[in-house]
Amino acid sequence: QKEVEQDPGPLSVPEGAIVSLNCTYSNSAFQYFMWYRQYSRKGPELLMYTYSSGNKEDGRFTAQVDKSSKYISLFIRDSQPSDSATYLCAMSAGVNTDKLIFGTGTRLQVFP
Amino acid sequence: DTGVSQNPRHKITKRGQNVTFRCDPISEHNRLYWYRQTLGQGPEFLTYFQNEAQLEKSRLLSDRFSAERPKGSFSTLEIQRTEQGDSAMYLCASSLVRSLQGRNYGYTFGSGTRLTVV
Numbered sequence: 001q002k003e004v005e006q007d008p009g010p011l012s013v014p015e016g017a018i019v020s021l022n023c024t025y026s027n028s029a030f031q032y033f034m035w036y037r038q039y040s041r042k043g044p045e046l047l048m049y050t051y052s053s054g055n056k057e058d059g060r061f062t063a064q065v066d067k068s069s070k071y072i073s074l075f076i077r078d079s080q081p082s083d084s085a086t087y088l089c090a091m092s093a094g095v096n097t098d099k100l101i102f103g104t105g106t107r108l109q110v111f112p
Numbered sequence: 113d114t115g116v117s118q119n120p121r122h123k124i125t126k127r128g129q130n131v132t133f134r135c136d137p138i139s140e141h142n143r144l145y146w147y148r149q150t151l152g153q154g155p156e157f158l159t160y161f162q163n164e165a166q167l168e169k170s171r172l173l174s175d176r177f178s179a180e181r182p183k184g185s186f187s188t189l190e191i192q193r194t195e196q197g198d199s200a201m202y203l204c205a206s207s208l209v210r211s212l213q214g215r216n217y218g219y220t221f222g223s224g225t226r227l228t229v230v
Contacts, residue, residue, distance in 0.1 A: 004154075006154075008152065034218055036221075041223070042223050042224075043116070043203050043205070043221030043222050043223045043224050044155065044203075044221050045221070046218035046219065046220070049217050049218045088154050088155075090154070097168060098143065098145075098160055098167070098168070098207075098209075099145075099157040099160065099168060099170070100155075100157065100219070101157070102154030102155050102156070103154050104152065104153055104154050105152075105153075105154050
């Protein structure tokens with residue numbers, strides 16, 4: 001079993017929809033949680049960063065972490081065609097290590 | 113500064129040949145990371161440096177792989193005796209942390225070097 005599980009999709013939604021992306025994990029030591037967006041043939045781009053449990057909002061994006069359930073989410077409001085990309089969750093224990101463990105990524109398509 | 117730069121963007125090599133990739137991080141960043149990404153998968157950690165010191169290596173990094181960051185600036189990743197299973201996107205990232213135990217708040221990735229072994 002992988003440390004981080006993420007539904008690969010693809011997820012296809014109409015423009016303006018609310019998108020929910022999720023990851024589950026097994027390592028209770030993880031305490032730093034990130035979401036990256038990756039366009040085709042590009043490197044991942046950091047979208048959201050959260051420490052421990054709770055919510056964080058940035059514009060149309062909201063990240064949620066529920067450590068008790070080992071479950072993290074990214075919500076995208078008023079989705080746009082330019083949001084079409086692969087969304088990767090990543091996490092780190094952050095104790096004596098700086099490496100990130102990534103999910104497989106969810107491919108999102110927003111159609112006009 | 114234009115971000116993290118990786119060269120070459122693409123590399124096609126024959127099985128058994130050696131290849132070397134270069135990464136130039138954001139100039140003020142003291143940490144540099146290498147990841148490998150195959151199609152349909154998330155990036156997998158290979159190694160990272162703080163300045164010139166290599167702080168951690170993944171078990172994925174076999175004896176055929178070596179990474180260096182000789183002056184704490186750019187880094188090279190060399191793969192010797194390439195195999196078809198080495199075909200992947202090799203991603204470099206950098207970040208700035210304030211102390212050896214300090215945490216960063218997310219990396220900046222380059223666009224990667226796509227390796228194809230034929």
